[in-house]
Amino acid sequence: MIIKQKGTYDIYGVDAKKRQYIKNVLDTLSDKYGYGFIETPVFEATELFHRSVGDESDIVKKETYDFKDRGDRNISLRPEGTAGVVRWFVENKLYGNLTDPVKVFYCEKMYRYERPQSGRQREFTQWGFECFGSDFVESDAEVISLAYNAYKLLGLENVKVKINSLGDDESRDNYRKALVDYLKPYKDELCDDCKRRLETNPLRVLDCKIDGDNDILKNVPKIIDYLNEESKNRFDKLLELLDLLEIDYEIDSNIVRGLDYYNYTVFEIVLNDSLALGAGGRYNNLVESLGGESTPAVGFAMGLDRVVEILDNENIEIPIEDSIDVYILGESENERNTASILTQTLRLNSFSCEMDMMNKTFKNQFKAVDRMNAKYLILLKDDDIKENVITIKDNKTREEEKISIVDLVDYLDTHI
RNA sequence: GCGCCAUUGGUGAAGUGGUUAACACGCCGGAUUGUGGCUCCGGUAUGCAAGAGUUCGAUCCUCUUAUGACGCCCCA
Numbered sequence: 001m002i003i004k005q006k007g008t009y010d011i012y013g014v015d016a017k018k019r020q021y022i023k024n025v026l027d028t029l030s031d032k033y034g035y036g037f038i039e040t041p042v043f044e045a046t047e048l049f050h051r052s053v054g055d056e057s058d059i060v061k062k063e064t065y066d067f068k069d070r071g072d073r074n075i076s077l078r079p080e081g082t083a084g085v086v087r088w089f090v091e092n093k094l095y096g097n098l099t100d101p102v103k104v105f106y107c108e109k110m111y112r113y114e115r116p117q118s119g120r121q122r123e124f125t126q127w128g129f130e131c132f133g134s135d136f137v138e139s140d141a142e143v144i145s146l147a148y149n150a151y152k153l154l155g156l157e158n159v160k161v162k163i164n165s166l167g168d169d170e171s172r173d174n175y176r177k178a179l180v181d182y183l184k185p186y187k188d189e190l191c192d193d194c195k196r197r198l199e200t201n202p203l204r205v206l207d208c209k210i211d212g213d214n215d216i217l218k219n220v221p222k223i224i225d226y227l228n229e230e231s232k233n234r235f236d237k238l239l240e241l242l243d244l245l246e247i248d249y250e251i252d253s254n255i256v257r258g259l260d261y262y263n264y265t266v267f268e269i270v271l272n273d274s275l276a277l278g279a280g281g282r283y284n285n286l287v288e289s290l291g292g293e294s295t296p297a298v299g300f301a302m303g304l305d306r307v308v309e310i311l312d313n314e315n316i317e318i319p320i321e322d323s324i325d326v327y328i329l330g331e332s333e334n335e336r337n338t339a340s341i342l343t344q345t346l347r348l349n350s351f352s353c354e355m356d357m358m359n360k361t362f363k364n365q366f367k368a369v370d371r372m373n374a375k376y377l378i379l380l381k382d383d384d385i386k387e388n389v390i391t392i393k394d395n396k397t398r399e400e401e402k403i404s405i406v407d408l409v410d411y412l413d414t415h416i
Numbered sequence: 417g418c419g420c421c422a423u424u425g426g427u428g429a430a431g432u433g434g435u436u437a438a439c440a441c442g443c444c445g446g447a448u449u450g451u452g453g454c455u456c457c458g459g460u461a462u463g464c465a466a467g468a469g470u471u472c473g474a475u476c477c478u479c480u481u482a483u484g485a486c487g488c489c490c491c492a
Binding site: 001003006049052062079080083110112115116117118120126193204207209257259261279301331361363364365366367368369377381391393400 | 452465483484485489490491
């Protein structure tokens with residue numbers, strides 16, 4: 001037996017319907033915010049991800065799906081959405097003559113070669129959006145607003161934005177140095193991973209699960225104090241705007257993104273104060289480092305699968321159509337043929353309609369009616385068919401009546 | 417890449433080194449000769465993830481592999 005690959009899953013039935021609903025809500029809201037739907041390829045040149053994430057990071061080397069195609073090109077399955085969108089932006093030279101921001105959203109499968117665990121699969125769906133061209137805090141606020149309100153709209157109540165600023169490159173570098181200087185004397189007291197992080201990616205020490213409660217980290221310098229004037233003003237202005245928009249936020253100096261391309265705003269959206277729902281930030285250098293003209297940008301992304309799961313756990317009701325309009329019963333050949341005709345007719349008149357496909361007995365077709373939760377059932381009888389009438393029965397009231405076949409669509413139009 | 421636990425019909429699952437692998441749901445058939453949802457009766461795994469080993473004998477013990485759950489690393 002061939003089974004699905006590690007870290008992948010099939011989505012069907014009720015789960016698929018829930019996803020469709022959620023996607024729909026997100027798509028509609030994105031559209032209202034002026035973000036246009038974009039699809040980019042599942043695979044790209046490996047170099048795109050190397051360059052976007054930084055060649056030194058072992059992320060790309062270890063955690064992307066890499067392969068050589070038949071033309072000996074280095075290809076990777078996309079591990080996230082931003083790089084592909086930026087590549088699109090640069091390739092089409094959309095940075096030229098920007099009068100308004102370019103805003104797009106996507107909802108697509110991503111691939112990471114990781115050991116599956118809670119909330120992490122090798123294939124997963126990410127919903128995200130990017131705004132190019134504005135370096136003003138209104139665009140940061142818009143992105144945060146869209147992300148924040150998307151969760152609200154889906155029914156999550158206790159949603160909060162955890163926000164921080166990394167400042168510009170200069171501020172960020174200064175802080176990094178200060179952080180390392182502060183931590184170095186305590187190096188022996190840190191966990192083994194943090195000893196290594198101190199060399200490779202010191203900002204990540206702030207995220208450490210083991211040292212998180214360590215007193216050393218309680219007094220760690222805060223990046224806010226290392227922002228230069230411009231960065232600080234910008235951050236204050238953004239927070240002001242979030243107040244005006246009545247977005248619930250909290251400054252969290254431990255929010256740092258793992259990658260170098262972020263600057264200024266970084267944020268996460270959390271549920272019940274801790275459960276991460278999605279994350280985003282500003283990345284003013286990425287367009288340029290991927291070969292375009294320097295263009296400011298800000299974006300957000302979240303794991304769709306995770307959100308579906310959380311909505312489930314929070315017992316948030318998702319409206320799902322779990323009934324059909326009509327089930328048509330018939331047993332003789334003539335009855336079944338008539339059932340086929342009527343089923344097609346009703347479907348083409350936008351009613352959902354089913355009939356037996358399993359050569360079931362009349363009695364078992366009734367059971368199918370209940371399984372499918374049909375609103376109406378039509379009982380076909382050879383004698384009736386001769387006279388062009390059918391028996392239609394309301395499944396709730398159990399009342400049935402005979403109507404002329406030609407009146408069927410009108411009858412359902414007025415009753416459903 | 418590392419660690420820990422798990423894997424028994426369509427589903428939820430019990431169970432034991434030794435003949436027919438509980439029970440429940442579902443499904444199928446019958447009581448009901450073409451009007452269902454209730455009830456009752458019957459049928460539903462030559463099979464316990466795959467392979468190898470120990471044993472007179474393995475679903476049960478050992479090893480390997482695969483997959484799943486959860487951690488770690490990493491987190492775009």
